[in-house]
Amino acid sequence: MVRVLIADDDPNILELISLYIGNEGYQVVKAKDGQDAIEQLESERIDLAIIDLMMPKVDGYELCEEIRQYYKIPVLMVTAKGETKDKVKGFQLGTDDYVVKPFDPLEIVMRVKxxxxxxQVEASNELKTRNVTMNTSKKEIQVDGERLTMPLKEFELLYTLASYPEQIFTRNQLIERIWGLDYEGDDRTIDVHIKRIRDKLSKSNAAISIKTVRGLGYKIEVFK
Structure with a gap:
C-alpha cells in the first residue's frame, strides 16, 4: 500500500487532507510539524510527502531539503504563499509540485496521483500511453515500435502533458516547466510547438494527441 506523509501544523488542514487521501486507499502518516515529519521519515517507509510551508521547528523549505538529501520520493508543497519567488525557492530546493491555499482537496488527490x-515512470525510464512509448533517458519516442523524431523541447512538452493525463496546463505553466521562469520570449511559442507535435503524432498514427481546452490551456488526449 502507498504510504503518504502529510505534514501540517494546522490540525484542521491536516485532518482534511488526510481524509481525502485516505479515501483514495492510501495509508496516511501524519506529522504535526517539520520535526515530527523528519522523525516519521526515519521510522516509516514513505512513498510521497505532502508538506506545509509554514511550520514550527522545521519549515517546509528545510523539510524539502532534508527529503531531497536522503530520500527519493515525490514532494508536494502546500502553502498560503503564492508569489513567484516563493515557488521558485520551493522548486530550487526540490519540491515536485506546488498547491496554494485555499485549495480544493480533490486537486490535492489529483496531484498526488x-x-x-x-x-513510477521515472524509475522505469519509460512512459507508455496506448501505442506511444516515451523513453526519458534516451529522449526517444516510438509509435507502434517505430521511432518518431522530435526535438528536445517538443519531447519535453509532450512528456509533461502525457505524465499528467487528467491535468490542463496553461501556456505559462508549460513555459515555466520547460523553458524556465526566466524565459522572456513570446508565450505563443507553445502554440507553435504543439502544432508541430500534433502533425507528427497524426502522421505516425499515434493514439494520442494534444487537446486545446478553450480559455484554459492544453491537455493530453487519448483516442479510444
Whole structure:
C-alpha cells in the first residue's frame, strides 16, 4: 500500500487532507510539524510527502531539503504563499509540485496521483500511453515500435502533458516547466510547438494527441 506523509501544523488542514487521501486507499502518516515529519521519515517507509510551508521547528523549505538529501520520493508543497519567488525557492530546493491555499482537496488527490505515476515512470525510464512509448533517458519516442523524431523541447512538452493525463496546463505553466521562469520570449511559442507535435503524432498514427481546452490551456488526449 502507498504510504503518504502529510505534514501540517494546522490540525484542521491536516485532518482534511488526510481524509481525502485516505479515501483514495492510501495509508496516511501524519506529522504535526517539520520535526515530527523528519522523525516519521526515519521510522516509516514513505512513498510521497505532502508538506506545509509554514511550520514550527522545521519549515517546509528545510523539510524539502532534508527529503531531497536522503530520500527519493515525490514532494508536494502546500502553502498560503503564492508569489513567484516563493515557488521558485520551493522548486530550487526540490519540491515536485506546488498547491496554494485555499485549495480544493480533490486537486490535492489529483496531484498526488500524478506525482506517484510520474515517479513510477521515472524509475522505469519509460512512459507508455496506448501505442506511444516515451523513453526519458534516451529522449526517444516510438509509435507502434517505430521511432518518431522530435526535438528536445517538443519531447519535453509532450512528456509533461502525457505524465499528467487528467491535468490542463496553461501556456505559462508549460513555459515555466520547460523553458524556465526566466524565459522572456513570446508565450505563443507553445502554440507553435504543439502544432508541430500534433502533425507528427497524426502522421505516425499515434493514439494520442494534444487537446486545446478553450480559455484554459492544453491537455493530453487519448483516442479510444
Amino acid at each position: 500524478a506525482l506517484l505515476r510520474r515517479y
